[in-house]
Amino acid sequence: MSDLSDRIQETIDAEPVVAFIKGTHEQCMCGNSERALQALRSVGSSFTAVDVLPDPAIRQELSGLSSWPTIPQVFVGGELIGGADIVQELAATGDLEAKLNEKLGDSWRNGGEERTVAMTDRQDPFRVVG
Amino acid sequence: MSERLQTLLDGAFPDAKNVDVVDRTGGGDHFHVTVVSPRFEGLSLVDQHRLVYDALAEPLEDGTIHELRITTRGDA
Numbered sequence: 001m002s003d004l005s006d007r008i009q010e011t012i013d014a015e016p017v018v019a020f021i022k023g024t025h026e027q028c029m030c031g032n033s034e035r036a037l038q039a040l041r042s043v044g045s046s047f048t049a050v051d052v053l054p055d056p057a058i059r060q061e062l063s064g065l066s067s068w069p070t071i072p073q074v075f076v077g078g079e080l081i082g083g084a085d086i087v088q089e090l091a092a093t094g095d096l097e098a099k100l101n102e103k104l105g106d107s108w109r110n111g112g113e114e115r116t117v118a119m120t121d122r123q124d125p126f127r128v129v130g
Numbered sequence: 131m132s133e134r135l136q137t138l139l140d141g142a143f144p145d146a147k148n149v150d151v152v153d154r155t156g157g158g159d160h161f162h163v164t165v166v167s168p169r170f171e172g173l174s175l176v177d178q179h180r181l182v183y184d185a186l187a188e189p190l191e192d193g194t195i196h197e198l199r200i201t202t203r204g205d206a
Contacts, residue, residue, distance in 0.1 A: 031197075032197060032199075067180065068176075068180070068183070069183050069187070069190050069191075070183070070190070070198060080176055081176065082175055082176050082179065083179070083200075084199075085179070085199055085200050085201065086175045086176065086179060089175065090175070
C-alpha cells in the first residue's frame with residue numbers, strides 16, 4: 001500500500017460520510033459529482049468531500065481500494081454506498097436516510113455541515129480547502 | 131458506439147429482460163445504460179452496478195466512455 005492509498009483508506013474509515021468528487025463542495029466540476037452532493041443535501045446529511053482532480057493518482061488508488069471505476073464515490077461509515085446514480089436513487093426512495101441511520105445513528109445530521117479536504121502528498125491531508 | 135456497449139451488455143447479461151443504451155448527448159461518450167436482469171436479484175445496488183462496470187470495463191478503460199449513468203433492476 002502506498003502512502004496515498006493509506007491516506008485515502010484512513011479518510012474513508014475516519015469520516016462518517018465522505019464523497020470523492022471532481023471539484024470541491026463549493027465548486028463542483030462535474031455533473032455526476034454534483035448529483036451525488038445534491039442527494040446528500042436533500043436528506044440534510046453532513047459530509048466531507050475529497051477532490052480527486054489535483055492528482056490522477058488519487059482516483060487510481062481510490063478505485064483500487066473500492067473496486068469502483070468511476071467518480072463520484074460516496075462512503076458511509078467506511079462502506080461504499082455508490083456513485084451518483086445509486087445515491088440519487090437511495091435518496092429518492094428514503095433508503096439513504098435509512099442507511100445513514102443504520103451506519104451512523106443520529107450523528108450524520110449535524111447541521112448539514114460540508115467541507116472539502118485535500119488528499120495530495122504535497123498538502124496536509126486534513127487541511128480544509130473550501 | 132452505442133452498438134458496442136449494447137453488444138457488450140447483451141453478452142454479459144444473456145438472460146436480461148431488457149438492455150437499453152442511450153447516447154445522452156449524441157457525442158458517443160456520455161451514456162445511460164439500463165439493464166433489467168434476474169442476475170441482480172438479491173444483490174445490493176453497488177454489486178449490481180459493479181456487474182455493469184465489469185461488462186463495460188474495456189470502453190471505460192480506453193476512455194471511450196467519459197460519463198456513464200446506470201440503472202439496474204431485478205426481474206421482478
